[in-house]
Amino acid sequence: MSQRHVLVTGFEPFGIDLVNPSQELAKAVEGRRIGDLVVRSLVLPVQHEAARARVLPALEEPGLEAILHLGLAGGRARIALEQVAVNVMDYPIPDARGDVLRGRPCRAGGLPAHLCTLPLPEILAALTAEGVPAYISYTAGTYLCNYTLYTTLDELAARAFPVRAGFVHLPFLPAMVAAHGLDEPSMDVNVMLRALEIALRVVAEA
Amino acid sequence: MSQRHVLVTGFEPFGIDLVNPSQELAKAVEGRRIGDLVVRSLVLPVQHEAARARVLPALEEPGLEAILHLGLAGGRARIALEQVAVNVMDYPIPDARGDVLRGRPCRAGGLPAHLCTLPLPEILAALTAEGVPAYISYTAGTYLCNYTLYTTLDELAARAFPVRAGFVHLPFLPAMVAAHGLDEPSMDVNVMLRALEIALRVVAEA
Amino acid sequence: MSQRHVLVTGFEPFGIDLVNPSQELAKAVEGRRIGDLVVRSLVLPVQHEAARARVLPALEEPGLEAILHLGLAGGRARIALEQVAVNVMDYPIPDARGDVLRGRPCRAGGLPAHLCTLPLPEILAALTAEGVPAYISYTAGTYLCNYTLYTTLDELAARAFPVRAGFVHLPFLPAMVAAHGLDEPSMDVNVMLRALEIALRVVAEA
Amino acid sequence: MSQRHVLVTGFEPFGIDLVNPSQELAKAVEGRRIGDLVVRSLVLPVQHEAARARVLPALEEPGLEAILHLGLAGGRARIALEQVAVNVMDYPIPDARGDVLRGRPCRAGGLPAHLCTLPLPEILAALTAEGVPAYISYTAGTYLCNYTLYTTLDELAARAFPVRAGFVHLPFLPAMVAAHGLDEPSMDVNVMLRALEIALRVVAEA
Numbered sequence: 001m002s003q004r005h006v007l008v009t010g011f012e013p014f015g016i017d018l019v020n021p022s023q024e025l026a027k028a029v030e031g032r033r034i035g036d037l038v039v040r041s042l043v044l045p046v047q048h049e050a051a052r053a054r055v056l057p058a059l060e061e062p063g064l065e066a067i068l069h070l071g072l073a074g075g076r077a078r079i080a081l082e083q084v085a086v087n088v089m090d091y092p093i094p095d096a097r098g099d100v101l102r103g104r105p106c107r108a109g110g111l112p113a114h115l116c117t118l119p120l121p122e123i124l125a126a127l128t129a130e131g132v133p134a135y136i137s138y139t140a141g142t143y144l145c146n147y148t149l150y151t152t153l154d155e156l157a158a159r160a161f162p163v164r165a166g167f168v169h170l171p172f173l174p175a176m177v178a179a180h181g182l183d184e185p186s187m188d189v190n191v192m193l194r195a196l197e198i199a200l201r202v203v204a205e206a
Numbered sequence: 207m208s209q210r211h212v213l214v215t216g217f218e219p220f221g222i223d224l225v226n227p228s229q230e231l232a233k234a235v236e237g238r239r240i241g242d243l244v245v246r247s248l249v250l251p252v253q254h255e256a257a258r259a260r261v262l263p264a265l266e267e268p269g270l271e272a273i274l275h276l277g278l279a280g281g282r283a284r285i286a287l288e289q290v291a292v293n294v295m296d297y298p299i300p301d302a303r304g305d306v307l308r309g310r311p312c313r314a315g316g317l318p319a320h321l322c323t324l325p326l327p328e329i330l331a332a333l334t335a336e337g338v339p340a341y342i343s344y345t346a347g348t349y350l351c352n353y354t355l356y357t358t359l360d361e362l363a364a365r366a367f368p369v370r371a372g373f374v375h376l377p378f379l380p381a382m383v384a385a386h387g388l389d390e391p392s393m394d395v396n397v398m399l400r401a402l403e404i405a406l407r408v409v410a411e412a
Numbered sequence: 413m414s415q416r417h418v419l420v421t422g423f424e425p426f427g428i429d430l431v432n433p434s435q436e437l438a439k440a441v442e443g444r445r446i447g448d449l450v451v452r453s454l455v456l457p458v459q460h461e462a463a464r465a466r467v468l469p470a471l472e473e474p475g476l477e478a479i480l481h482l483g484l485a486g487g488r489a490r491i492a493l494e495q496v497a498v499n500v501m502d503y504p505i506p507d508a509r510g511d512v513l514r515g516r517p518c519r520a521g522g523l524p525a526h527l528c529t530l531p532l533p534e535i536l537a538a539l540t541a542e543g544v545p546a547y548i549s550y551t552a553g554t555y556l557c558n559y560t561l562y563t564t565l566d567e568l569a570a571r572a573f574p575v576r577a578g579f580v581h582l583p584f585l586p587a588m589v590a591a592h593g594l595d596e597p598s599m600d601v602n603v604m605l606r607a608l609e610i611a612l613r614v615v616a617e618a
Numbered sequence: 619m620s621q622r623h624v625l626v627t628g629f630e631p632f633g634i635d636l637v638n639p640s641q642e643l644a645k646a647v648e649g650r651r652i653g654d655l656v657v658r659s660l661v662l663p664v665q666h667e668a669a670r671a672r673v674l675p676a677l678e679e680p681g682l683e684a685i686l687h688l689g690l691a692g693g694r695a696r697i698a699l700e701q702v703a704v705n706v707m708d709y710p711i712p713d714a715r716g717d718v719l720r721g722r723p724c725r726a727g728g729l730p731a732h733l734c735t736l737p738l739p740e741i742l743a744a745l746t747a748e749g750v751p752a753y754i755s756y757t758a759g760t761y762l763c764n765y766t767l768y769t770t771l772d773e774l775a776a777r778a779f780p781v782r783a784g785f786v787h788l789p790f791l792p793a794m795v796a797a798h799g800l801d802e803p804s805m806d807v808n809v810m811l812r813a814l815e816i817a818l819r820v821v822a823e824a
Contacts, residue, residue, distance in 0.1 A: 077391045086230045086496050086550060113525030131381030133392055136499055137549035174397055175337030185391030186339055189381055291701050292756060319731030344704060392720035489803045543793030545804055586809055587749030597695045597803030598751055603792055
């Protein structure tokens with residue numbers, strides 16, 4: 001019998017950074033039991049077609065109950081629970097393959113947007129109650145993070161079974177801010193990990 | 207024989223907050239040995255005359271080698287190493303005694319400002335090397351934090367022996383941001399504590 | 413014969429403010445000729461059903477060629493060209509009628525979002541060329557501004573004729589920032605008016 | 619008989635910018651009468667020794683009643699009335715001569731800081747009353763702007779006659795933000811000019 005599981009994804013490091021907190025977190029929870037669910041984790045490459053090719057088979061796995069994508073959003077001060085994935089790719093900064101995309105849809109002919117299907121208000125309430133700074137965000141940007149959420153929700157929307165999916169954006173790690181001399185907010189990886197555990201618990205109980 | 211020591215001070219919680227990271231940190235390092243020095247800690251009330259009355263006797267203690275004042279600076283994203291204490295008190299928000307002070311000097315007839323005497327570039331370099339976000343700040347505000355640094359440097363400047371002193375401003379704790387629903391940066395208390403340990407090590411070695 | 417026209421809307425002042433730059437701008441361009449088009453302007457009340465009742469008849473007017481909604485987005489530093497209207501109403505702060513809405517759709521059963529149909533990249537290029545700070549935004553918030561854009565695009569999407577519509581968010585006026593003692597960006601009404609004229613010119617030529 | 623005058627200085631454009639609002643403003647008010655005073659203006663080069671060489675002779679001019687230095691502080695949202703000039707030069711970015719200075723005093727052996735001698739609370743009140751966003755700032759940075767204010771106050775402090783002097787920092791111009799694609803606040807030159815006129819009127823009446 002197939003194991004009931006929640007999929008947690010992160011991204012590989014990008015640009016000059018040697019770490020990516022989303023990858024660290026995804027690996028950190030791999031194999032954990034959350035209520036009745038087991039966590040499976042997946043690290044995605046920083047290129048949209050390659051990321052899609054890695055995500056789609058995981059959506060076919062029997063026993064999949066929920067999906068939580070993680071990604072870095074440098075400059076944000078709090079954990080961002082993304083409510084919306086928009087059918088737009090627009091990134092002036094080249095991705096890991098060197099591509100620059102301007103004003104392209106994630107899927108030609110797709111809906112203008114998909115709404116996240118995780119219980120974000122409940123996750124937000126649980127995070128706030130445990131002292132983790134978080135908010136519900138209405139833009140996941142127009143880069144790979146938004147693309148990944150759009151693609152997952154778009155795939156799932158066409159199916160009969162109700163797998164819930166969402167995306168959580170993470171602030172910089174303190175060491176990233178220190179290394180780059182930025183005047184930007186950061187969040188300790190332990191606070192992020194607590195946030196992930198809380199979110200997964202709410203998802204598992206929902 | 208009097209014990210060679212470094213004095214670390216924090217402030218009591220203020221307003222609606224039940225905790226103050228500066229108090230937590232000051233208590234956390236009390237009694238520790240850093241190189242040849244022992245840490246003594248002191249918690250100050252949130253009123254300038256009362257704080258002064260608590261600090262001045264500690265400056266007379268035999269064996270005092272250095273002073274590190276800690277305080278909260280909500281809204282800052284990084285550990286702030288304060289370079290300047292200015293001879294101004296200006297706070298529109300009432301302090302713990304209900305006083306509002308506008309455009310008053312810290313000490314009438316005092317120098318316009320004092321410069322911090324701790325090795326801030328060395329502390330900054332050590333923090334950055336260990337991945338803690340920090341910077342050298344040129345304004346400690348015009349509230350109690352600035353007053354405390356001014357008062358300490360002003361007292362010490364009149365003396366013959368060279369006790370070094372400085373002030374470190376701390377970001378909000380994550381739980382403060384969560385509780386108040388603020389879109390502001392925060393820093394985990396463990397990152398702050400690491401910062402304090404690093405700063406004390408540099409001070410002890412200098 | 414019906415006159416070919418572009419509709420520009422603004423909102424009434426809200427809360428403690430006695431002015432709203434969106435209202436000022438809408439009135440300032442009323443009756444102007446932009447290429448072949450005449451500008452008609454409309455001021456909307458700060459309550460979603462009342463605003464909707466004011467907008468819908470204007471969408472029926474013969475000769476309507478394009479719609480540009482204007483609204484205030486305090487805290488933004490630049491003119492924001494809104495790309496997305498999401499099917500969500502979520503405002504914790506009571507509107508002009510005292511209503512608080514949490515997590516409600518703009519239209520039950522409506523699409524998750526609509527994309528703005530004005531040529532935003534061309535408008536952005538024209539604004540930038542003339543020295544007006546602007547950007548394409550992917551969230552119009554979850555308040556009345558987003559609701560108005562969603563409602564207009566939703567109505568128009570059901571029709572055969574292609575009326576283009578969009579929303580432009582404006583920063584605070586300098587006097588609003590001064591009056592409220594905020595540390596927030598602002599923009600002079602003359603810069604905003606220039607931005608509106610440039611945007612209308614691009615719309616008229618498109 | 620020597621003409622009673624107020625000196626207004628600005629800086630030349632720096633780096634990739636072709637304009638500097640401080641220069642524009644200084645030129646715009648040249649020769650104006652404000653109460654009993656005439657405005658003389660001076661544009662300073664972006665190198666500290668050259669700027670000093672240009673300022674010092676102007677301080678010797680008979681009839682000098684007050685000095686208002688102007689400079690750009692990109693990133694600030696409001697007109698900043700500088701209260702403090704600190705005896706520190708620290709700029710990692712090369713100046714117009716290519717120099718990088720770290721942790722140097724403006725004047726070796728000089729006071730740690732000087733306080734501005736213009737009536738800043740009165741200027742702030744007048745600006746606020748006329749709807750211009752402004753605040754009193756307690757750090758003028760550690761670059762040429764701070765150096766210029768320190769040097770002027772330091773020179774004047776040694777003299778018997780009471781010439782008042784201060785520094786006003788200006789936000790980016792809108793065209794600078796647009797040209798560089800920055801997400802930063804800006805202020806229209808007409809708002810800045812109004813601010814300067816208001817400040818000069820208060821200075822002339824004081």
